[in-house]
Amino acid sequence: MSALAGVRVVELASERIAFAGKLLADMGADVILVEPPGGDPARGYPPFLDDTPGPDRSLWWWHYHTSKRGVVIDLESAEGRARFKALMAETDVLLESEPAGRLARLGLDYDDLRQVRGDLIFVSMTPFGRGSRNDDAPVTDLTILAGAGPAWSCGYDDHALPPVRGGGGQGFHTACHFAALSALTALLYRASSGEGQFIDVSMHGASNVTTEAASYSWLVARQTVQRQTGRHAAAVPTQGTQMLCKDGRWVNTGVPPRSPAEFGYILGWLRELGLEEGFPDAIFLEIGAAMPKPITYDLIGVDAEATAIFSAGREALALIAENVSAYDYFIGFQRRGIAVGVIYSPEEAFEDEHFRARGFQTAVTHEDLGRSFRYPGAPYQLPASPWRISRRAPKLGEHDRDILG
């Protein structure tokens, strides 16, 4: 049985909140996507099936609207508003990210809708939270991530290069994570109290509290982190962690080795690769492997031997990288108990044997095309109430008759 079976969600189509609806729909909620006449603009977002545009061919649309049903309602007409209210009477959760003031103007804001559904859970997502003086400021994923902190921390050691916006729409995703978290919290509360509520999610706020040490270094110690290539932004510069491997691909070497076991593993691999002879500092790895306990950070740069061992470890990581492929580097070190990662492109990760073995690739039937496609799968595995794509994204007004009669 799905975790959210029997929960009805209405989502007012918007690129900003689509992912929140998907999170609930793929867990079994009955999510009804409401589009205006003519359809939501995101139907026109590339890429398209076979690179040919069309309202039902956007892969953006396919991804963000899985497991939902779709209806068309014109909220600008009195008849449409009446239909919408009738739908809301049978709805548990509303997800909306409408322009500021629109729902109030239409008489469809929380105070209006709670009249037709007393225990409604109304999730409003806006760029800066309801009532902000920037209510009308237009935003995109880029401007959210720039203003809210993530961009300040992402980029390169060379500050002549601009800060970087991480790819994939993560500003919208982060806000949607909080919309889904709040909706689930409100559903649990409603189950014990019978009460619904109004939830005000700020997209700007969501990314502001998703910056790790950037925010709390300032909050706690008034320190400002500075961006660095491929690693944590920091108040005090740190050494690089990305290395280029023999095949021209990159790895992330994570936290530098400090424990005797790690120095032992590294030395072992150097020997297997026949590299020990050409690496005079191997002697320090040997000393490191025989230490009674790990090197602590406070000794580095202070104690000569500890510093030499620590440096030898880092240099050995680089030497091995020059001699193996990024994938072999990843597997070789992980099998030896050292946490490193290959820097995969998204599709390389998707095709990796680990995720295949876990069943991440999910087949979705497009019966209208007579084809089936592989989709990204479950973010979490709940065996008793499984994540599932129950259907492909809806066509415009596909379920008008089923739902609106």
Next chain:
Amino acid sequence: MEAYLEPTPPAALAGIRICDFCGQLAGAGATKWLAAFGAEVIRIEDPEREGRWDILRGIGPYVDERRGLEFGGGYNNHNTQKLGVTINVRTARGKELLTELIRQSDCVTENFAAGVLERWGFGYEQLKVIKPDIIYVSNCGFGHIGPYGAFKTWGPIVQAVSGLTYASGLPDQPPAGWGYSYMDHTGGYYMAMAIMLALLHRQRTGEGQWVDLACTEAALTLHGPALLDWTVNGRPSRREGQPHSNRNTSPPMAPHGIYPCAGDDAWVAIACRDDADWERLTAAVESTWTEDAAYASLDARQTNQDALDEDLGAWTATQDKFAVQRRLRDAGVPCSAVQTPQERVDHDPDTEGLWPEVSHTAMGRVRVDGLPVRMSRTPWRIERGAPCLGEHNEEVFGRLFGLSTADVAQLRAEGAI
């Protein structure tokens, strides 16, 4: 405690008890959400290692010159509103205490490497014997099941292997990646969702379950359209000119980037979603270069985006970033200064209320990350700082197990807590 004139609003998750081994950020961030909404989160730490499995316990930032395991700023940030107890699971008495705590809990949560809890004798099969409807949520980099189940990760490793690092960068440069553990935060969000989904399921069916959460897998769901472009059209993300993540192709926008401003390391983000935005931008810029035929349509602007970025960057470069932000926002163009931590924490009216001050027993009053949601009936509360090591041993063991102060002192003397 402060006195409240208003009656305390209800807590959404009151009555839910979490037996919590979560640490770092990927785990602790999940139970921080639950605790803020009133779940009783009992964080268990190892007295022998003084809780140092969580590397954030003793490391900076620090509020002042004091150092040690009660002064880690990150630890305090991620563990607000939780209760802290110590249990030594190497001892028979410690195992008994843990067993009893599990019996009285709704969920067991952890983000150890795969297999740790099992080695202690508290794998899912054993948990079910103790409490048949227990919800067990494990969170680790690759999950417990699958060929890489034994591999170890940190946030940056998760991001590397899941494609997030690759997808963040500029052409002809190494990966820029995320300058922080985005997937520790986000893995925590998925973990909190999983816990609540499992609670909702149990409420209906009476059934518990083990949720195996792999942070890398959660991360892989965050590339949707790019992955479908691969599986449907066979187009890989690893191709000439990619990544170029300050640009946008789905939907296409141009200009779309981060541009230099006057001052040290000062930048502004500008995006034109369509021709209307472009017209608003050109009206605000008031320069002849905007009239170039090379920029006349979205298609043309995309084709000539390098030159467009040069021209727009030359315009922004002489101006203050907030002046550009004001000017373009007023014109109706999406625009934001790249804000420093100080600017967004101390001077941004849109983050008001987002940084609550908590009371930490050793550190004193400290500001922390709040939550970006306002829930009208059940607001979050973040008032108490992270627990010191074993701070609530007497309170928790007394209340749940009926142990006296002397009993708790005896447990401590035996090394069980």
